[in-house]
Amino acid sequence: xxxxxxxxxxxxxxxxxxxxxxxxxxxxxxxxxxxxxxxxxxxxxxxxxxxxxxxxxxxxxxxxxxxxxxxxxxxxxxxxxxxxxxxxxxxxxxxxxxxxxxxxxxxxxxxxxxxxxxxxxxxxxxxxxxxxxxxxxxxxxxxxxxxxxxxxxxxxxxxxxxxxxxxxxxxxxxxxxxxxxxxxxxxxxxxxxxxxxxxxxxxxxxxxxxxxxxxxxxxxxxxxxxxxxxxxxxxxxxxxxxxxxxxxxxxxxxxxxxxxxxxxxxxxxxxxxxxxxxxxxxxxxxxxxxxxxxxxxxxxxxxxxxxxxxxxxxxxxxxxxxxxxxxxxxxxxxxxxxxxxxxxxxxxxxxxxxxxxxxxxxxxxxxxxxxxxxxxxxxxxxxxxxxxxxxxxxxxxxx
Amino acid sequence: xxxxxxxxxxxxxxxxxxxxxxxxxxxxxxxxxxxxxxxxxxxxxxxxxxxxxxxxxxxxxxxxxxxxxxxxxxxxxxxxxxxxxxxxxxxxxxxxxxxxxxxxxxxxxxxxxxxxxxxxxxxxxxxxxxxxxxxxxxxxxxxxxxxxxxxxxxxxxxxxxxxxxxxxxxxxxxxxxxxxxxxxxxxxxxxxxxxxxxxxxxxxxxxxxxxxxxxxxxxxxxxxxxxxxxxxxxxxxxxxxxxxxxxxxxxxxxxxxxxxxxxxxxxxxxxxxxxxxxxxxxxxxxxxxxxxxxxxxxxxxxxxxxxxxxxxxxxxxxxxxxxxxxxxxxxxxxxxxxxxxxxxxxxxxxxxxxxxxxxxxxxxxxxxxxxxxxxxxxxxxxxxxxxxxxxxxxxxxxxxxxxxxx
Numbered sequence: 114x115x116x117x118x119x120x121x122x123x124x125x126x127x128x129x130x131x132x133x134x135x136x137x138x139x140x141x142x143x144x145x146x147x148x149x150x151x152x153x154x155x156x157x158x159x160x161x162x163x164x165x166x167x168x169x170x171x172x173x174x175x176x177x178x179x180x181x182x183x184x185x186x187x188x189x190x191x192x193x194x195x196x197x198x199x200x201x202x203x204x205x206x207x208x209x210x211x212x213x214x215x216x217x218x219x220x221x222x223x224x225x226x227x228x229x230x231x232x233x234x235x236x237x238x239x240x241x242x243x244x245x246x247x248x249x250x251x252x253x254x255x256x257x258x259x260x261x262x263x264x265x266x267x268x269x270x271x272x273x274x275x276x277x278x279x280x281x282x283x284x285x286x287x288x289x290x291x292x293x294x295x296x297x298x299x300x301x302x303x304x305x306x307x308x309x310x311x312x313x314x315x316x317x318x319x320x321x322x323x324x325x326x327x328x329x330x331x332x333x334x335x336x337x338x339x340x341x342x343x344x345x346x347x348x349x350x351x352x353x354x355x356x357x358x359x360x361x362x363x364x365x366x367x368x369x370x371x372x373x374x375x376x377x378x379x380x381x382x383x384x385x386x387x388x389x390x391x392x393x394x395x396x397x398x399x400x401x402x403x404x405x406x407x408x409x410x411x412x413x414x415x416x417x418x419x420x421x422x423x424x425x426x427x428x429x430x431x432x433x434x435x436x437x438x439x440x441x442x443x444x445x446x447x448x449x450x451x452x453x454x455x456x457x458x459x460x461x462x463x464x465x466x467x468x469x470x471x472x473x474x475x476x477x478x479x480x481x482x483x484x485x486x487x488x489x490x491x492x493x494x495x496x497x498x499x500x501x502x503x504x505x506x507x508x509x510x511x512x
Numbered sequence: 513x514x515x516x517x518x519x520x521x522x523x524x525x526x527x528x529x530x531x532x533x534x535x536x537x538x539x540x541x542x543x544x545x546x547x548x549x550x551x552x553x554x555x556x557x558x559x560x561x562x563x564x565x566x567x568x569x570x571x572x573x574x575x576x577x578x579x580x581x582x583x584x585x586x587x588x589x590x591x592x593x594x595x596x597x598x599x600x601x602x603x604x605x606x607x608x609x610x611x612x613x614x615x616x617x618x619x620x621x622x623x624x625x626x627x628x629x630x631x632x633x634x635x636x637x638x639x640x641x642x643x644x645x646x647x648x649x650x651x652x653x654x655x656x657x658x659x660x661x662x663x664x665x666x667x668x669x670x671x672x673x674x675x676x677x678x679x680x681x682x683x684x685x686x687x688x689x690x691x692x693x694x695x696x697x698x699x700x701x702x703x704x705x706x707x708x709x710x711x712x713x714x715x716x717x718x719x720x721x722x723x724x725x726x727x728x729x730x731x732x733x734x735x736x737x738x739x740x741x742x743x744x745x746x747x748x749x750x751x752x753x754x755x756x757x758x759x760x761x762x763x764x765x766x767x768x769x770x771x772x773x774x775x776x777x778x779x780x781x782x783x784x785x786x787x788x789x790x791x792x793x794x795x796x797x798x799x800x801x802x803x804x805x806x807x808x809x810x811x812x813x814x815x816x817x818x819x820x821x822x823x824x825x826x827x828x829x830x831x832x833x834x835x836x837x838x839x840x841x842x843x844x845x846x847x848x849x850x851x852x853x854x855x856x857x858x859x860x861x862x863x864x865x866x867x868x869x870x871x872x873x874x875x876x877x878x879x880x881x882x883x884x885x886x887x888x889x890x891x892x893x894x895x896x897x898x899x900x901x902x903x904x905x906x907x908x909x910x911x912x913x914x915x916x917x918x
Contacts, residue, residue: 184687186656186813187663190638213634214641221640234690235585235703241615248647261695266588289711289731290690292658298816299717299728316715317725323697328717337731339696403696408587410701426562434837434848435892440880443892445837447529449566479838479846479879479894490903492838492846492892494879503890 114352115359116380117279118373119146119180122158125370126166130173138377140175144359146209148180150308151196154290154333155365156180157310160196167204176206182231183333184212184290194218202226207254220252227254229279233287237262239273246276255279255359260286260343261404268355277358282345283376284363285327286403289337296330308332325398327366344393344400346379347386367397430459433505434492441494443479444507446487451509453493454486458510461501469498470510517783519746519776520753523579523676524769527758529563530904533570534835535765537864537904539773542577543567544610546758547597550590551581551705561600568604577607582620583631585613585689585703598624610654612689617648627651629676633689633703638663642671652676654754657683658809661741665748674751679738680768680797681756683808685711685731712824734820737805739793742775743785744810760801763832763850766862766906767800774865799830799908833859833907837892844894845901846879849887853909861898862906871898 116138120126126145133140148156149163158166170177179200185193190212197218202208207227210216211234219226228249236242236259246253255277258267262280271278296312311331317324327338345352345360352360360380364370372392378384393400404410430453435443446453453459455476461469476484477494487493524540526532535543545567546558559567564580571578580601584590594616601609602624609626611617612633620626629652630636630645637656645653652674655664661677668675684691692702693710700706712732716725738745738753745753753776755768771793779785797805806818831851838846853859855876861869876884877894887893 184635184690185638186658186660186809187638187666188660188813190640212638212641213636213644214638217640217644217647235613236615237585237587238591238613238615239588240591240618241613244614244618244648261692261701286696288691288693288696289686291686291731293685293733293814293818294816295685295730295819296717298819298821299726299730300719313720315718316730317718318710318713318715320713321697321710325718326715335731337693341696410695410699410706411587411590411704412699426560429562435879437878437880443879449569480840480843481881490838 114142114349114357114380115144115279116142116377117144117146117178117359117361118376119148119363119365120166121147121156121365121370122162123165123169126169126173126175128370128373130169130175132374132377133173133175137374138381144176144178144206146178146180148182150332152179152181152183152193154182154336155311155329155331157331167201170204177204178229179205179208181208181210181212181215184292185214186292190214198222209257216249220249224252226252228252229255229257231257233257233259235259237266239270242270242274246274257361261408261410263408264348264351264355264405265407267352267357271356271358279359279361280345280352280357281343281363282349282352282360283372284343284361284369285366286339286341286343287336288326288339290334291336292334294330295335296328327398341399341401342396343403344396345402345405346376346389346392348402348405349380349386369396428460428508428511430507430509433461433495433501433503433507436497436502439497441477441497442501444493444495446489446491446493449489452486452488453509455484458512459495460508460510461498461505462508463501463505467500469501471495471498516780517746518749519780520750521577522769522772522776523752523754524765525681525755525758525760526567526765527558527760529559529567530835531758531762531765532567534762534904534906535769536571536574536576538766538769538862539777539865540576540769541773542579542607542752543571544579544581544754544758546581549593550584550586550597550616564600564606565604568606572605579608579610579629580606581610581631582616583610583612583633584616584705585633585701586616587704590704591615591619594619595623598626601626608652611650614648617650621649629654629674631688632656632678635687635689637687639667639670642667642673646671646673652751654678656688657736658687658813660812661744661748661750661810664750668749668751675749676752676754677745677750677810678736678756678808679741679745679753679772680736681760682803683733683736683756685733714823729821729823730819732803732820732824733808733814734806734818735803736808736810737794737797737802738807738810739771739775739797740790741807741810742772742779746779761832761850762835763906763908764800767796770862770865771796799828801826801828828911830860830908830910833857833909834887836861836901836903836905836907839901839903840897842897844877844897847887847893847895847907849889849891849893851889851909852886854886855883857909859895859907859909861901862908863900864902864905869898869900 209229211231524535526543526545612631694702694708718725834847
């Protein structure tokens with residue numbers, strides 16, 4: 114299993130290099146993601162700073178991965194393509210992209226460059242992951258999976274897919290990515306949108322039970338993160354046994370880079386998880402396992418609407434649209450293939466789920482005239498039945 | 513011989529079978545709708561199999577196309593149920609399915625010959641991205657709402673794909689498909705239809721170095737209105753103009769379909785727009801419930817003027833009075849009441865085409881012909897026959913005191 118992390122600047126890259134030189138981690142086990150303010154979502158790195166890191170690494174020989182994870186409208190995409198084309202791409206082990214445009218560009222123009230494909234926005238099924246894998250073939254280095262996948266699915270995909278997989282084990286959970294600048298308009302007087310540094314803030318809504326969503330605004334737009342960060346450091350062995358090829362430690366925020374050595378020692382098995390309890394305890398926000406154990410984010414859907422006011426097919430005849438107590442009920446015929454006839458028997462299912470039956474001795478239209486039958490779009494009057502209300506669904510009882 | 517100019521397809525939302533009929537009758541060239549699963553509007557009525565059958569028959573018999581959304585980011589277990597639904601869609605001859613997930617596209621291609629449109633949920637934003645999706649077998653791309661018309665034109669020219677863009681309606685503030693707030697805060701998967709609209713909440717924004725947090729609806733977007741951009745859409749050759757809003761009312765479906773179809777028909781016949789007409793159409797679009805309008809990113813990428821920094825409100829100059837259920841020639845109109853009115857009120861009937869019919873109602877009666885002093889929302893009442901009224905026409909009423917009418 115590989116240890117994946119970020120170096121935001123030369124100082125951090127040097128620290129990582131020292132850890133390799135001092136054999137805290139094998140060179141082959143470590144991959145370092147680097148980026149710059151134009152291609153990476155959160156990086157504040159200038160092009161000069163970025164190039165400095167590449168030059169340093171020519172001697173350090175760490176496995177560098179280029180981060181190009183922004184989403185780009187065509188105009189911006191062309192600018193970034195120009196920038197990427199000028200970079201010394203051969204200095205990188207791989208490029209990491211989410212935008213399908215960036216993926217296609219790399220595939221077409223640089224077929225020798227390995228791709229780490231970010232699948233974190235959706236891609237929650239084997240069919241899709243497998244197709245992405247087939248599409249890239251040998252050029253695919255790794256699929257970076259969504260943190261909405263449970264361990265059950267991680268295990269299945271690691272076993273069934275032919276390519277390597279990566280998951281996040283420590284770091285912020287991105288909830289929202291907008292290309293619009295949303296923070297600077299709120300605090301115009303003190304913010305200059307020059308994009309040299311990220312604007313950072315915390316958002317809290319009285320309409321949500323959660324408080325303190327971390328926010329970042331920069332040239333790429335606005336990002337909102339969960340109020341709780343992801344923590345799977347107690348599952349590293351399990352992920353290894355599931356054959357997950359790489360685990361990512363996102364130490365870019367909240368001075369988390371200070372945990373680097375502990376994370377490496379834990380990864381290497383030199384210390385037990387119980388020995389680094391302070392990481393979680395001292396973290397500025399609560400830490401959670403997210404959907405690692407189970408993802409049940411579809412179970413509430415059945416409660417979003419009342420199924421009883423939906424028509425069930427086969428014998429469906431129409432809907433009660435009006436009830437006048439002790440007088441009559443108006444039935445709108447909605448079925449395109451069934452007519453209602455005098456002498457028919459119908460079943461009525463109310464929105465509360467009560468069931469009533471009614472034999473139709475006669476049918477009357479809205480002018481009071483008797484009718485033998487009624488077809489789609491016609492309104493007929495039925496005798497009043499207690500308990501029936503508008504939106505009651507009516508079904509023909511077939512004899 | 514009449515010379516006509518090419519115009520794009522108008523694609524309206526159909527949140528239910530009745531709304532489909534309303535949208536088609538009011539001029540939509542195509543409608544998009546969802547079944548009971550696989551779409552992004554779990555709270556919508558959506559369509560049962562029989563409703564879908566009737567909806568397709570109704571639309572096709574009037575020359576309108578039907579596209580079915582399968583644009584959730586489906587999980588493995590969801591995909592297991594998909595083939596049966598695909599068989600139904602194939603049997604019904606729907607015109608296309610709208611999909612965002614490559615796994616879903618793969619299953620569709622494995623089990624059917626359905627035409628695949630890429631959903632805006634996939635956030636296709638550039639030429640190279642469109643080229644990739646073309647390789648995956650999609651024939652049309654619903655571009656991300658962050659793309660300008662000029663960029664869309666380039667994408668069309670360089671890929672040869674059909675291009676669809678949103679012309680009207682609510683907008684996500686995030687790149688579509690890149691917001692999972694509901695997943696983590698409400699336990700509802702926003703990308704499988706459970707979006708809780710947390711972006712519309714008011715937030716206190718606490719800057720690190722600031723003493724006082726500032727309150728703002730900073731993540732809420734104004735609504736898109738593209739009526740003034742139709743010439744640009746047409747000249748760019750954008751194939752389809754989409755209206756957002758499967759969760760919205762019959763009145764919304766009717767008004768937006770009517771306004772944009774009339775505008776496109778006018779351009780088709782004349783090759784231009786008159787400023788008086790544009791003003792009239794804009795006025796109509798202001799009569800439906802909406803947040804402040806913006807052109808979003810249609811012209812240039814959306815800036816801070818596109819943020820709707822205020823509380824949502826239903827205040828409106830017009831209210832929907834009802835939908836016509838039945839017209840008995842020379843006798844009466846049966847009206848499904850949506851907001852209260854009384855005898856003496858002047859109602860506006862929106863015909864499927866042409867100008868509204870204003871009519872002062874002499875009487876309001878129950879179905880049993882008993883005078884009703886004030887109609888109740890949710891009830892059905894009889895009003896005297898009005899020439900020109902048809903089943904599914906929407907009736908509205910101007911209100912003087914906006915807040916008092918809600």
